[in-house]
Amino acid sequence: MKLTGKAWKFGDDISTDHITPGRYYHLRSKMEELAKHVMEDADPEFPKKMKPGDFIVAGKNFGMGSSREHAPLALKIAGVSAIIAKSFARIFYRNAINIGLPVLIADTDAIEEGDELEVDLSTGVIKNLTKGSEIKAKPMPKVMIRILQEGGLVNFVKKHGDLAV
Amino acid sequence: MGNGVTGMTGDKSLEMDGLKGTLAEKILSRACGKAVKAGDYVFASIDAAMIHDITGPLAIKAFKEIAGEDGKVWDASRIVIAFDHQVPADSVSAAENHKMLRKFAEEQGILNYDVHEGIAHQIMVEKGHVLPGMVVVGADSHTCMYGALGAFATGIGSTDMGSVFALGKLWFKVPETVKFVISGKLGKHVYGKDVILKLIGIVGADGANYKACEFAGEVVEKMSMSERLTMSNMVIEMGGKAGIIQPDKVTEDYLRSIGVDFQIPEWLRSDEDAKYRTVELDVTGMEPQVAKPHRVDNVVGVGEVEGVRVDQVFIGSCTNGRYEDLKVAAEFLKGEKIAKNVRLIVIPATRTQYMQALKDGLIDVFVEAGAIVEFPSCGPCMGGSFGLIASGEVSVSTSNRNFVGRQGSPEGRIYLVSPATAAATAIYGEITDPRKVK
Numbered sequence: 001m002k003l004t005g006k007a008w009k010f011g012d013d014i015s016t017d018h019i020t021p022g023r024y025y026h027l028r029s030k031m032e033e034l035a036k037h038v039m040e041d042a043d044p045e046f047p048k049k050m051k052p053g054d055f056i057v058a059g060k061n062f063g064m065g066s067s068r069e070h071a072p073l074a075l076k077i078a079g080v081s082a083i084i085a086k087s088f089a090r091i092f093y094r095n096a097i098n099i100g101l102p103v104l105i106a107d108t109d110a111i112e113e114g115d116e117l118e119v120d121l122s123t124g125v126i127k128n129l130t131k132g133s134e135i136k137a138k139p140m141p142k143v144m145i146r147i148l149q150e151g152g153l154v155n156f157v158k159k160h161g162d163l164a165v
Numbered sequence: 166m167g168n169g170v171t172g173m174t175g176d177k178s179l180e181m182d183g184l185k186g187t188l189a190e191k192i193l194s195r196a197c198g199k200a201v202k203a204g205d206y207v208f209a210s211i212d213a214a215m216i217h218d219i220t221g222p223l224a225i226k227a228f229k230e231i232a233g234e235d236g237k238v239w240d241a242s243r244i245v246i247a248f249d250h251q252v253p254a255d256s257v258s259a260a261e262n263h264k265m266l267r268k269f270a271e272e273q274g275i276l277n278y279d280v281h282e283g284i285a286h287q288i289m290v291e292k293g294h295v296l297p298g299m300v301v302v303g304a305d306s307h308t309c310m311y312g313a314l315g316a317f318a319t320g321i322g323s324t325d326m327g328s329v330f331a332l333g334k335l336w337f338k339v340p341e342t343v344k345f346v347i348s349g350k351l352g353k354h355v356y357g358k359d360v361i362l363k364l365i366g367i368v369g370a371d372g373a374n375y376k377a378c379e380f381a382g383e384v385v386e387k388m389s390m391s392e393r394l395t396m397s398n399m400v401i402e403m404g405g406k407a408g409i410i411q412p413d414k415v416t417e418d419y420l421r422s423i424g425v426d427f428q429i430p431e432w433l434r435s436d437e438d439a440k441y442r443t444v445e446l447d448v449t450g451m452e453p454q455v456a457k458p459h460r461v462d463n464v465v466g467v468g469e470v471e472g473v474r475v476d477q478v479f480i481g482s483c484t485n486g487r488y489e490d491l492k493v494a495a496e497f498l499k500g501e502k503i504a505k506n507v508r509l510i511v512i513p514a515t516r517t518q519y520m521q522a523l524k525d526g527l528i529d530v531f532v533e534a535g536a537i538v539e540f541p542s543c544g545p546c547m548g549g550s551f552g553l554i555a556s557g558e559v560s561v562s563t564s565n566r567n568f569v570g571r572q573g574s575p576e577g578r579i580y581l582v583s584p585a586t587a588a589a590t591a592i593y594g595e596i597t598d599p600r601k602v603k
Contacts, residue, residue: 013370013460019570021547021575025219026256041575061371061404065568067306067320069223090375090406091306095322143206143336153324154230157331 001121003081003102004129005053009113010042012059016066016092018042020074027069035077052079055119057111059085063092072096082119084108084126091128097144100152104137111135121148172541173299174210174243174333181432187342187439188409191376191432192317196300198545201236203341203440210338211329212299212316218248218259219324219547220304221266227327234430238273245294247278247285252542254267254280255550283515283541286310286483290394291517293425296313297412298433302329307483307565313393314419315412315433317377320401340377340406343368347384349449354599356493358485358563358583359391360384361399363453364446366464374404376442376549379435384428384448385410391418391489398484402461411435421527425596453599459569467586478503479572480584481512482538482546485563488513488521489585495527497588497602498534504594509536510552512544521596536591554579561590 019043020034027034039046039056056062056075062085063071072095075083082102096103102121111117116129124137140148150156179198184191186202196209216224229236238244246266254260263280270277278288286307289295297315302308304326311318321335329335365372369418378400385393393410400408410416412429420427430512452466460478480486480494491513503509511531513519519541524527531538545552546564553573554560560572560579567579582590585599 015566015568017298017548017566017571021570023553023570023573025251025547025549026258028219029222029258029262041570056470061374064370064404065306065401065566067304067308067322068220069322071322072322073223087371087374089371091320091401092321094325098322098324141206141338153328154227157328162332 003053003054003119003121005081005117006051007045007055007057007111007113007115007117008050009111010056010058013061013064014042014058015064016068016071017025019063019071020068031070031073031077034070036076038074047078050078050080054079055117056080056083056149057085057108058083059108060087062088064089067091067095069095069099072099072101076101084119097147098153100148102148106135106137173212173296181430184432185436185439187341187377187441188315188379188411188435189317189342189407190439192298192300193337193339195298201339201341205339206336207339208334208336209300210334211245211302213245213294213301214326214329215245215247215289215303215305215308216284216326217250217305218262218266219250220251220326221246222262223323223327224304224330224409224516225269227324228330231327231331231424236331238275238330244275244299244330245278245284245289246275247288248280249284250538250547251321251550252280281516283513283518284483284486284543285489286398287514287518290314291423291515293423296425296427297416297429298597302326302335307398309400309405309408310394310398310483312400312407312409313390314416315410315429317409334399340375342377342379343373344379344381344440344443346443346445347380347382347448348445349384349447351384351448352450354585355448355451355453356583356585357388357395359451359454360448361396362456362464362581363451364444364455365403365462366401366454367446368403368444370460370462371404373400376405377407377409378405379441380408380410381435389489390415391487394487395484402565416600453583455586455596456567458567458578458580461565461581463566467596470580470596471598473580473596474559475507475561475590475595477508477510477554477560478561478587479510479545479552479562479564480587481510481514481544483514484565485584486512486514486518488518491518491522491527494584494588495530497566497585497592497599499530501534501592503535503591507591507594509534509591510539510545511536512539513541515541521550548572561587561596563587
């Protein structure tokens with residue numbers, strides 16, 4: 001599956017409070033509303049300027065902090081098609097896969113904000129269409145690929161009745 | 166057994182006594198019925214699971230998508246629901262969420278600690294839901310706190326939890342372990358909180374990402390359960406999956422004090438020859454530590470930030486809202502008044518901690534000093550309920566996160582400290598070294 005979109009660049013250690021600030025938690029049962037504020041504390045303009053299909057490209061330890069699934073969910077609902085980062089915080093990484101939001105680990109230094117990217121989820125190849133360059137993401141653990149292929153953990157368990165790995 | 170404790174699940178056929186490994190490896194081996202090592206993927210039985218009012222609704226949604234509207238959870242006696250983030254309901258939407266969770270608890274026969282009981286993590290520990298050697302999951306990142314009792318406890322998301330509710334099991338990658346060996350002697354007014362802040366400063370916010378942490382050494386051995394809980398609580402701030410302390414007499418005595426008679430099994434110890442990365446710290450002469458905005462690993466000695474003007478001080482949270490923490494704060498505040506233009510918010514972690522503080526006169530001390538004492542809850546650390554800070558304001562807090570916007574305005578600034586440093590700071594209205602006060 002190939003995804004194309006524009007890169008929005010962020011630094012290291014983007015926390016779940018950057019992604020979904022606590023002051024909007026009264027909106028958590030209206031995820032579409034919460035998603036309108038996604039990443040606001042990392043870049044106040046982000047919810048306005050991003051377009052569905054775009055990518056978040058970040059440094060290391062993306063998604064550190066809370067286990068709140070509202071964080072990856074708000075990104076998915078806002079239309080972010082995948083997150084590419086040097087590394088992810090553990091719980092966020094798992095949550096993203098579980099809800100079917102692709103997360104790729106790659107050296108993101110060469111990607112600049114605004115670059116047009118084409119990401120092939122099956123091979124992990126990230127093509128930078130603006131720069132004409134190409135990088136490869138680290139392969140995902142097998143269990144995660146299986147969950148992502150089923151569209152998330154709920155579908156996986158429904159289909160297989162179990163999640164033995 | 167104490168209040169509503171259910172013993173361990175797991176395959177009894179595995180012979181644990183001959184097994185060698187880290188605490189994480191051994192606990193996960195027991196829970197999946199075969200000897201496993203770091204790097205293995207396992208499917209482990211869950212001994213206890215917790216959801217709260219923020220993450221609960223999504224977990225139930227995931228569970229119902231898997232098991233159907235009328236599906237039954239795998240074992241209601243192993244699940245705990247606790248309301249702590251928006252209590253009592255601060256909005257109609259919070260009230261609706263509470264109503265939904267109450268209904269689910271009743272239908273399924275799950276124990277529900279309602280709005281009056283306090284912070285979920287402290288409830289899990291003091292009501293005896295966690296035993297040494299258990300695998301415990303919670304839909305909250307600070308679930309790692311229960312590692313202080315020698316459990317493998319980790320935070321998971323709501324969808325993972327929905328699947329746990331349905332299956333009673335979850336997949337894990339057995340983590341590698343970082344062993345923190347703490348030696349020396351803690352100085353006056355230096356606590357477990359200062360030690361864990363120092364360690365996070367050393368290894369960084371992702372220094373233990375995907376790893377289990379173990380805390381050991383003479384300093385940890387001498388620590389009370391309350392201080393151990395503070396240490397384990399914050400391993401997530403260095404990315405840790407679990408923060409385990411080998412159970413000992415302190416653990417046994419603590420369990421006895423809450424009415425749980427539990428003998429620590431022989432196998433539940435960390436083997437010297439297991440594979441660890443070791444980080445050593447000698448705390449002799451270490452000053453009280455402060456995590457500066459906006460990162461928990463931005464840690465300095467208090468001397469470097471003394472004199473920073475403060476608008477609000479918060480003493481509480483799952484990290485430092487226990488009776489022992491309140492007692493330390495009260496020793497500073499007794500007979501004192503907080504500085505003009507400073508708001509001091511004190512929140513006991515649970516009703517039990519609150520009652521003990523009431524009985525011993527600590528609450529009188531706080532109120533007389535000018536503090537606002539709030540009902541047990543996450544308080545300002547939730548960042549969206551109450552006790553928030555405005556733009557440009559400074560909060561000094563005993564909680565665990567100082568991220569942008571964590572306590573309200575994204576233009577506010579949060580410093581993390583121990584209860585002693587927080588209390589001293591409240592008196593002077595600026596960040597204050599507690600050793601200079603008493």
